[in-house]
Amino acid sequence: MKKLHIVALIGIAASLMVILTFVGDLSTYETLASARQKEGKTVTVVTQLDHSMEDPIIYDPARNANLTTFYVVDTLGNKAKVHYYFEKPFDMEKSDRIVLKGKMQNGVFEITRKDGILMKCPSKYKDNPNATYETLTQNVN
Amino acid sequence: MNFVGEHLLPGQIGHFLVILSLVASLVAMIAYFKAATVQNLQEALSWKKLGRIAFAVDAFSITAVFAIIFYLIYNHYFEYYYVYNHSDRSLSVKFLLSSIWEGQEGSFLLWAFWHGVIGLMLMKTAKKWEAPVMTTISFAQALISTMILGIYIFDLKMGNSPFILTRQQFPDAPIFQRPDYVHHIADGNGLNQLLQNYWMVIHPPILFLGFAATIVPFAYAIAGLWKKDFGGWTKVSMPWLLFSTAVLGLGIMLGAIWAYESLSFGGYWAWDPVENASLVPWMIFVAAIHTQLVYNSTGHSLRATYVFYILAYIFIIYSTYLTRSGALQDTSVHAFVDTGTSWQIKAFLWCFVIPPVFLLIRRYKQIPAIQKEENLLSREFWMFIGSLVLFLAGIYIIGATSLPVINTIFGTSLDVGENVEFSYNRVQIFVAILIGLLTAVTQYFKYKDTAKKTFYRKIALPTIISVVIAVCISVFGAVNFVKYGAGFLAAIHLAIFASVYTVVANFSYIWIGFKGNLKVAGASISHVGFGLMLVGILISSSKQEILSMNWVNPLNFGEEAQQKGWENLTLYQGVPFDMGEYWATYTEDSTVDNGRIMYFFVELAKKDGSETFVLKPDVIKNTKGATGYSNNPDSKHYWNRDIFSYVNASDKLMSGEDTATFRKHSAKVGDTLFFMEGYIKLDSVVVNPTTSKKQFGANDTAIQANFSVYTQERKLSIKPIYYLENGQPKKINDTLFSQGLAIGIDKVIDDQTLEVSVKESSRMVPFIALKIIKFPFINVLWIGTFVMLLGFAMSMLYRIRLKK
Structure with a gap:
């Protein structure tokens, strides 16, 4: 057997191992409803803030700077309460989309990792034509 | 309606120049193609001349477009949408300049600008390779020009023009009812606050220089396949290869420093898809450097070199696709959204996938390869293995990063597991071990064959020293990262040894191998730097410590304490707070720049009274229609650690009045x-x-x-x-x-x-909630980066001198 074949064999074996662990660990995109059915399993859900609530985000840093509670609604209209055990991201109110990664537990979506939420804000790293339109309309002298 | 007061001429000239640059680069491509293919020498020369003129016209046009955009921004001509949308009157000149590359159009322009500069340099230096190499570069240049074209072909939008007018963008905005609207646009939309930072001035131009420069080795490889001069370019292209890899690496690391210093992502690297997308081509280019060196010395590995080059450049374009097409918008904080041109970026990508891969497959069998195997005791064997490991590691990263793309293609809904960082780290730690060990020992092998005895004699001393140092770090360094179990901790210790070994063995090789001749020791110096980077990464991450642990909050006791939040500490003004070895006190705050920036002063006093210092993290008010603030960290730097802090909340940042009553x-x-x-x-x-x-x-x-x-x-x-x-x-x-x-x-x-x-x-009561993190030995990472780039520069200069 050629050395190159041995190397290839080891390489394939290692890659296979890596891929298997990787795949075993993957989470999936779910809706809030299907996340409820998979309670305790890590899932990713695309949501937005539930603006039907008067106060969709509750964060009281003077009491507990490490808990942000907020309410979300997914594309199918399912709603859920979310516990995020970190500070409220500064521009959360403005976000038009929040991608959550965490577990549903006792009806509450629990996020225990800082990077467990990813927000898309109209203004960050991209231009929101609507916001620009607004400023253009207001910012007149 | 006739509008008054608009400055339409510069825009018209600019738009004309964009079209001119597209046409000129197409002409350059065809002319260079002819110059590379016609047999008649006289004819080839005249084609080449035409190619040169056309490319120069293109480079000139792009530069002029750049200058015109700057002129428009500098004069605040808000009738132009790009100016309106990316700048305002308050910006200083350096930020006005960086406004150019805040948008997609400007960053494409930056890329094209560097292509122009590089192309002009190649005309001077590439000699017989000029025509085929410049064909590829002109082709890329034409594609980039289409991205800023901004015309419709039937219903299909071709690029976004930076010269579109605000009233064309929003034709029904009420302000455009007035003919003199120009005098009534109070101010522009501004530059994103996060980007108003000196790194924004430096990082994008360097990163894009790196991106642009990587086309040169790729174009050489394509030229080699095309002209069937398979091995003729591998020496002459070496300085370019080293240059592009070094600059791309510098660009990536400047981004990491920026993230660390001012973006408060909580560190310098987060395995964010955008970071990964530029790291992976870099890794493959590094692999290509090594296989190309193997080929230059032994004749082995030429096929692998071709494969690496073509894939590396495809991944460069792929990273553009990932970040600019909107494909990553659910997984990355940096990615742009689709601006209606994602079809075009996809087409751009396929243009760089299909022809090169087709060419490679057709010519693959013709590429010379040595049938005899590499010797186990030869340098080329281990260099090849190292390149392969690096390549596979890159493929793993890009595979995981591409899940959103895979989902769109196969209709799946997969996502990386909960712990994104660990899903990368647990694989890359083994890559670090392998690469570390290989980088340490490989130089001690000779090409072709090595006498076992000499090898052992030479490597003995560095090995002993490394073992001693690594054991000292492991024993006294208290590297005790048990979060992911004993196996991962053991891997960290092994990786620390491997990286120390890299540093020591390569440092020693400067004397053992090169007899202290620094001129030729560029590679060893790069490796020392790379090893130091690994040491810095391993120690600063595994010993990273959150100092602001909030154990006082009652929610933080019990078995779930580690999972529930505890990273932020709430400090009430004037009240010292017990924080590990420090007393932390929020003493005062101050507002500067018309309320735009608010500094919070946090005094940290060692409990033993040995030291007191003040951290001044700040928050900056957002611009561009966003309300709220962004936080900007502050660090206290020591030679062996950084104390890094940022403010996450304060009563001053809460909106509305206090409504509670007695x-x-x-x-x-x-x-x-x-x-x-x-x-x-x-x-x-x-x-x-x-x-x-x-x-x-x-x-x-x-x-x-x-x-x-x-x-x-x-x-x-x-x-x-x-x-x-x-x-x-x-x-x-x-x-x-x-x-x-x-x-x-x-x-x-x-x-x-x-x-x-x-x-x-x-x-x-005035309060702040802040996070304080200790990063030990972070400086080793920065020093390592510098040393590695220094090594690259030395090798490059040495090889340029060799060519002469």
């Missing part, structure tokens, strides 16, 4: 009043109390009510005072900041009963 109660001694988190008991009333708040003598009339406050987990006391001064009733309220509770005595109803008022609010 509620009145009447209370006798022994009475209990309830509040949200517990109850308050009036224990006693003292006449003329001794208190630090005010001096009372025998002639005064003063009373103090002593309350006990019972919450679920503790008992506290609160003591409001009521007194008469010149016959006027006065009161001194007392506040329990930690409970957000204030109590005052309003009046004495009778000698038994007091009227007290109680207020509960979280806004009573």
Whole structure:
């Protein structure tokens, strides 16, 4: 057997191992409803803030700077309460989309990792034509 | 309507120049193609001449477009949408310049600009390779020009023009009812606050220079396949390969420093898809450098070199696709969204996938390869293995990063597991071990064959030294990262050894191998730097410590403590807080720049009194229609660690008024009043109390009510005072900041009963919530980066000199 074949064999074996662990660990995109059915399993859900609530985000840093509670609604209209055990991201109110990664537990979506939420804000790293339109309309002298 | 006061001429010239650049680069491509293919020497020369002129016209046009955009931004011509959308009057010149590359159009322009500069340099230096190499570059240049074209071909949008007018973008905005609207646009939309930072001035131009420069080795490889001169370019292209890899690496690391210093992602690397997308081509280019060196010395590995080059450049374009097409918008904080041109970027990508891969497959068998195998005791064998490991590691990263793309293609809904960082780290730690060991020993092998004895004799001393150092680090360094189990910890220790070994062995090789001749030691120096980077990454990450642990909060006890939040500490102004080896006090804040930036002063005093310093993290008000703030960290730098802090919340940043009001109660001694988190008991009333708040003598009339406050987990006391001064009733309220509770005595109803008022609010006292992280030995990473780039530069200069 050629050395190159041995190397290839080891390489394939290692890659296979890596891929298997990787795949075993993957989470999936779910809706809030299907996340409820998979309670305790890590899932990713695309949501937005539930603006039907008067106060969709509750964060009281003077009491507990490490808990942000907020309410979300997914594309199918399912709603859920979310516990995020970190500070409220500064521009959360403005976000038009929040991608959550965490577990549903006792009806509450629990996020225990800082990077467990990813927000898309109209203004960050991209231009929101609507916001620009607004400023253009207001910012007149 | 006839609008007055618009400056339309520069835009028209600019738009013309964009079209000119597209046409010129197409002409250059065809002319260079002819020059590379016609047999007649005279004819080839005249084609080449035409190619040169056309490419120069293209480079000139792009530069002029750049200058015109700057002119428009500098003069605040807000009738142009790009100017309106990316700048405002308050920006200083350097930020006006960086406004150019805030948008997609400007960053494409930056890329094209560097292509132009590089192309002009190649005309001077590439000699017989000029025509085929420049064909590829002109082709890329034409594609980039289409990205800023901004025309419609039937219904298909071709690029976004930077010269579109604001009134064309929003034709129905009410402001455009007025012919003199230009005088009524008060200000532009501004530059994103996060980007108003000197790194924004430096990082994008360097990163794009790296991106642009990588086309040169790729174009050489394509030329080699095309002209069937398979091995003829591998020496002449070496300086370019080193240059592009070094600059791309520098660009990536500048991004990492920027992220670390001012973007408060909590570190320098987060395995964010955008970071990964530029790291992976870099890794493959590094692999290509090594296989190309192997080929130059032994004739092995030429096929692998071709494969690496073509894939590396495809991944460069792929990273553009990932970040600019909107494919990553659910997984990355950096990615742009689709601006209606994602079809075009996809087409761009396929243009760089199909022809090169087709060419490679067709010519693959013709690429010379040595049938005899590499010797196990040869340098080329281990260099090849190292390149392969690096390549596979890159493929793993890009595979995981591409899940959103895979989902779109196969209709799946997969996502990386909960712990994104660990899903990369647990694989890359083994890559670090392998690469570390290989980088350490490989130089000690000779090409072709090595006498075992000499090898062992030479490597013995560096090995012993490395073992000693690594054992010292492991034993005394308290690297005890048990979060992911003993296996991962063992891997960290192994990786520390491997990277120390890389540093020591390559450093020693400068004397053992090169006899101290630094001119030729570029590679060893790069490897030393790379090893130092690994050491810095391993130690700063595994020993990273969150100092602001909030163990006081009752929610943080119990078995779930580690999972539930505890990273932010709430500091009340003026109250020292116990934080590990420090007392932390939020002392004051100050606002500068018309309220745009707010600094918070946090004093950290060592408990043993040996040191006191002040951290000044700040928050900056957002621009571009976004409300709220962005936080900007501050660090105290030591030679061996950084204390890194940023503010996440403050009463000053909360919107709206404090709406809580005092509620009145009447209370006798022994009475209990309830509040949200517990109850308050009036224990006693003292006449003329001794208190630090005010001096009372025998002639005064003063009373103090002593309350006990019972919450679920503790008992506290609160003591409001009521007194008469010149016959006027006065009161001194007392506040329990930690409970957000204030109590005052309003009046004495009778000698038994007091009227007290109680207020509960979280806004009573100035406070901040901040995070403080310790990064040990982070400087080793920065120094390592510098040393590695220095090594690259030395190798490059050495090889340029060799060519002459």
